[in-house]
Amino acid sequence: MxxxxxxxxxxxxxxxxxxxxxxxxxxxxxxxxxxxxxxxxxxxxxxxxxxxxxxxxxxxxxxxxxxxxxxxxxxxxxxxxxDQTGMELFPGVRAGLEDLSAHGYLLAIATGKARRGLDRVLRDTGTAHLFCATRCADEAFSKPHPRMLEDILEQVGLEAGTALMVGDTTYDMQMARHAGMDRLAVTYGVHGRELLAEHDPLACLDSFTEVYEWLRRMGGVSSVTAVNS
Missing domain, CATH: 1.10.150 (DNA polymerase; domain 1)
Structure with missing residues (x-):
């Protein structure tokens, strides 16, 4: 199923x-x-x-x-x-994304970054191969306009009802709502739980490990190796 x-x-x-x-x-x-x-x-x-x-x-x-x-x-x-300061993926992100991809999820990115910036961090983190589609703010209207999500859906050939937006800002939540898409909020980024909750996410989660576990429960992913990596 x-x-x-x-x-x-x-x-x-x-x-x-x-x-x-x-x-x-x-x-x-x-x-x-x-x-x-x-x-x-x-x-x-x-x-x-x-x-x-x-x-x-x-x-x-x-x-x-x-x-x-x-x-x-x-x-x-x-x-x-x-500014040559390094940036790291949050704990559990790499292994979690790899595990979700291995279990058949399609993964994508909708970001306020420009294409040049996103391509750079995807290359630096070695994660580009995990995403079937990416969309940046210099390629479409900025969040909270839904165009980035609409473009991704068109590219992969799916309807909004089969997709989930995961983000840390009210702009992500508004964008998903405008696209008719479910949304999952994370509280470890820039906008707090109270602001995010105003946009009716399916849940507000406090770490990427919780995001992975939530997706595992909802989608039946059986592996738990990612959360310990």
């Missing part, structure tokens, strides 16, 4: 990879380089998940287009080249 959700679509930053601290640091450096006011860590954390342009607009609503463009370009430079 097929599991209820054949396709599991993951957000990347704050859901699969522990990259939040680096994102905050690179935004702060970009604001300084562009001579723009720094809105502070809490504000930066809140917009993680949006496309870069949309995030800067949210953070600097009074700035002119030139300043926003400078922040965008400086952020890219810091994140891709200047």
């Amino acid at each position: 097929k599991p209820r959700h054949e396709l599991i679509i993951f957000d990347w930053d704050g859901t699969l990879m522990d990259s939040i601290a680096k994102i905050v640091r690179c935004f702060a450096a970009a604001f300084e380089d562009a001579g723009a006011p720094d809105p502070g860590e809490d504000a930066i954390r809140h917009i993680i998940g949006l496309g870069l342009g949309e995030a800067v607009t949210e953070l600097l609503p009074e700035a002119n287009a030139t300043t926003r463009d400078q922040v965008v370009e400086r952020y890219r430079q810091h994140f891709l080249h200047l």
